[in-house]
Amino acid sequence: MDRIPILRMGPFLLVTIQVDLYDRLALTLESDLVQMVNKTGARGVLIDISAVEIVDSFMGRIIGNIASMSKILDAETVVVGMQPAVAITLIELGLPLKGVYTALNVERGMQLLRSMIDLDEDQDEDEETDE
Amino acid sequence: MSLSISKILQKRKSSVLEKWIQNQLSDEGLRDDLISNDELRASSEELVDILATNLNDTNIEDANSEDFEPVLEIIAGISLTRARQGFSPRETGLFVMGLKDAILSVLQEEMQEDPTSLFRESMKMIKLMDNFSIITFETFIKGREEVILRQTDEIAEISTPVIRVWDGILALPIIGTLDSARTQVVMENLLQEIVQTGSSLAILDISGVPAVDSLVAQHIIKTVSATRLMGAECIISGIRPEIAQTVVHLGIDLSTIITKATLASALKYAFSILKLEVRKTQKEKTTLL
Incomplete structure (x- = not known):
């Protein structure tokens, strides 16, 4: 059975979706990703969907689910490289993907994740010094 | 044998044209800012010519007859250009109506002795010219609509630059x-x-x-x-x-x-x-x- 590879890059997980996501593949990705976040203790998940040209409401929901699940496991999700047509479709479907961070490309996505993690750590330090 | 309207028209073509142009020039609403007298004369002459050539005793009662196609073409052309030049519907309408008046007054001169046939022929002529006026209006409005559509497209194109x-x-x-x-x-x-x-x-x-x-x-x-x-x-x-x-x-x-x-x-x-x-x-x- 097909699986979408999940790559580990330091504290982050990188997923690039290169094929059209059919429902079962998306569900497998969801469970694999959550397992992986749990196992590696990753702080961020970066999903590159620049090659995805067709989405439906199910796919939109899966992305939303992944973001919420990762959030519970203390990891932020960034979706990068969304095609204009995909963005318009998701909006027309009424799925603005609340709680999901977005970036134009992988590079900026990584930057965003790093800045978020840095911010968290800074806050932790601040709290410690306060005490 | 009573005189037929087509023969009269052919015979008195130039006097019809003169009367018509006289009518138009004497009209207070003449838009000499939009169209010159020469142009007016040229387009009037063309229309009278074509009408005289194509009108005969059989087709006078049928404005949709194929014989009138060249006439309609000219009328449509005139009203389209007038719509673009910014003439009002009234002015364009009066242009064709004026021809009717001119023809009728010539008819009157020619058929003074025979009121019955004058009436009959006049009615036919009025019907025919009324049909032409309606066509004039239709094409005039079509011309205006084209202008509006073009402007709408232009606005849509120019207004979304990134x-x-x-x-x-x-x-x-x-x-x-x-x-x-x-x-x-x-x-x-x-x-x-x-x-x-x-x-x-x-x-x-x-x-x-x-x-x-x-x-x-x-x-x-x-x-x-x-x-x-x-x-x-x-x-x-x-x-x-x-x-x-x-x-x-x-x-x-x-x-x-x-x-x-x-x-x-x-x-x-x-x-x-x-x-x-x-x-x-x-x-x-x-x-x-």
């Missing part, structure tokens, strides 16, 4: 009402440009939008959400006080969107996000001369 105001900042001034079709075009243009330039900020300036109702607000929110999905941020600028009032009165929630009063303040905000700074240079530049 401008790159800075490296990584796009601006999109919207002029005119935002309906669904235009939102679609605006959204597609904007998202396409974001991908192409890799810009992370877009400013949507709505100072040219005359009114914002709940539908327009909906469209704006959609555009902003789509931009966010792409990974860019969208700032709305150019919100006039009246628009702010309507938006609040309608109960539209724009709190999730970054809004600025002017394009300048939106640009300033964009600079601050990109950690750019605009400042005066300390040193006077040494200029030649």
